[in-house]
Amino acid sequence: MPDVTERFRAADTLPARDLWSDIVAREPGSPPPAPAxxxxxxxxxxxxxxxxxxxxxxxxxxxxxxxxxxxxxxxGKILVYNLYAxxxxxxxxxNPDGSGMRExxxxxxxASLPAWSPDGKRIAFAIANSSSRPMEIWIAQADxxxxxxxxxxxxxxxxxxxxxxxxxxxxxxxxxxxAFLLGSLYVMNEDGTSLHRLYRLNLRTVSSPPAWSPDGRxxxxxRTTGGSPAARGAGNLYLxxxxxxxxxxxxxxxxxxxxxxxxxxxxxxxxxRSIAFADETTGAIRTIGVDGSHLRTLVTxxxxxxxxxxxWSPDGKxxxxxxxxxxxxxxxxxxxxxxMRADGSNPITLHVSGQPILLSWQRLPRQS
Amino acid sequence: MSETRTRVDPRTxxxxxYREVGPRLQRALLLYSGDLDLAEDATxxxxxxxxxxxxxxxxxxxxxxxxxFRIAAGRLKERSRSAGRLPETAYDPPxxxxxxVVALRELxxxxxxSIVLHDYAGYPASEIASIIxxxxxAVFVHLSRARKRLRTMLEDDxx
Numbered sequence: 001m002p003d004v005t006e007r008f009r010a011a012d013t014l015p016a017r018d019l020w021s022d023i024v025a026r027e028p029g030s031p032p033p034a035p036a037x038x039x040x041x042x043x044x045x046x047x048x049x050x051x052x053x054x055x056x057x058x059x060x061x062x063x064x065x066x067x068x069x070x071x072x073x074x075x076g077k078i079l080v081y082n083l084y085a086x087x088x089x090x091x092x093x094x095n096p097d098g099s100g101m102r103e104x105x106x107x108x109x110x111a112s113l114p115a116w117s118p119d120g121k122r123i124a125f126a127i128a129n130s131s132s133r134p135m136e137i138w139i140a141q142a143d144x145x146x147x148x149x150x151x152x153x154x155x156x157x158x159x160x161x162x163x164x165x166x167x168x169x170x171x172x173x174x175x176x177x178x179a180f181l182l183g184s185l186y187v188m189n190e191d192g193t194s195l196h197r198l199y200r201l202n203l204r205t206v207s208s209p210p211a212w213s214p215d216g217r218x219x220x221x222x223r224t225t226g227g228s229p230a231a232r233g234a235g236n237l238y239l240x241x242x243x244x245x246x247x248x249x250x251x252x253x254x255x256x257x258x259x260x261x262x263x264x265x266x267x268x269x270x271x272x273r274s275i276a277f278a279d280e281t282t283g284a285i286r287t288i289g290v291d292g293s294h295l296r297t298l299v300t301x302x303x304x305x306x307x308x309x310x311x312w313s314p315d316g317k318x319x320x321x322x323x324x325x326x327x328x329x330x331x332x333x334x335x336x337x338x339x340m341r342a343d344g345s346n347p348i349t350l351h352v353s354g355q356p357i358l359l360s361w362q363r364l365p366r367q368s
Numbered sequence: 369m370s371e372t373r374t375r376v377d378p379r380t381x382x383x384x385x386y387r388e389v390g391p392r393l394q395r396a397l398l399l400y401s402g403d404l405d406l407a408e409d410a411t412x413x414x415x416x417x418x419x420x421x422x423x424x425x426x427x428x429x430x431x432x433x434x435x436x437f438r439i440a441a442g443r444l445k446e447r448s449r450s451a452g453r454l455p456e457t458a459y460d461p462p463x464x465x466x467x468x469v470v471a472l473r474e475l476x477x478x479x480x481x482s483i484v485l486h487d488y489a490g491y492p493a494s495e496i497a498s499i500i501x502x503x504x505x506a507v508f509v510h511l512s513r514a515r516k517r518l519r520t521m522l523e524d525d526x527x
Contacts, residue, residue, distance in 0.1 A: 017408060023386065024379065
């Protein structure tokens, strides 16, 4: 019997009536008036942009100059993986206040899923999962120059494995190793040598890159619990010991249908004591202690919207995250990047985009 | 020296785009929605909106895919997934395709959109994320779950 791929191929035999006469017969004229809901939403977004602009200005003039605490690092630029389909390059950088957005033109055009190295001097990224090209991991300098392959999946694994879900990578705190999920959890040196499987996981439903703890002891990742559909858990967070000594479950969200959380896209606070993640049950940004205690909701989105991709500023004071409308929502497809205090207070708009994005925040050396 | 400028009728530009991507978009929307009327309507409405926007749309081909899928998603949501209508012309689609359309109805909207755009239309995950208003990691999740469910349903049907 035909497999799924063959069935999709056969779909080209479905009839497609010529609709051109229908198209030109539709009411000509100016763009259709937006439904009231969309107008209201657009007005809210416009108002939010104005308020955010004012807020940024107020913060710029009235916030005391940030003092980097001893032992912390300064906040550098934010890498923006802009999924803009028609842009020449998908990876951009912007300043932490949302200004100075620009393309990293020296990177390959199809670079994706970028992550700053811990010293802020390099970028690791993927060229991932296209139907014609197996996954690769690359490293480049901070300006995008010197890009080179360090891991070509096809050199190590079967074609089938190389087209498995790949969701990004994590640098070790010292910048000497890179971890990634490709069915299982793998670790290799930054130059691609010493590749080894740290844990066999049989993951099929990874939804975000792994995250290496600041002290180097743990690699954090989300997964859906196995078992029967009724018993299957929503997304939970797991901590894998980086020395290979075992894995422990951090969140206990409960079975699908009764889940109190569904954790994806986790990131470590710079002090390593707590973790921020996106909760797919409510679209909220939440935090939890590294010992599983103190599960808190920082911000909850308005109806029809999701909050995603929380990232901590390197100085630990702020969290940046994005908001976008759910599929099927009548709200305009506008993605907004917000910055808030790490306790969830004082959210301000950093950037408004027509496209979903992913973020990574550069650490700069400690200021002395 | 005089300069000759050719004025391109915006409608011609959009008709070229329709001839290039329209039929494939229409089939993708049929797979996504399981509803021939909805697929045709979303396709026609997306192109009609594009014509009205004229040169404000830089890339009609990319724009219309995104717009049509958003229109279809909104209408499916309004209708709460009615049974819809499969093609009923003198042409009878192969059973394998008909089974596929039926199986796709059992997936979530995001899973359906992701797998149709990826496995039928050939879009990479990053562009699918752009079309459906999601992120590439989320699209990979949708693809993984959709494939698993389709495999289960279609293999069970085949048994």
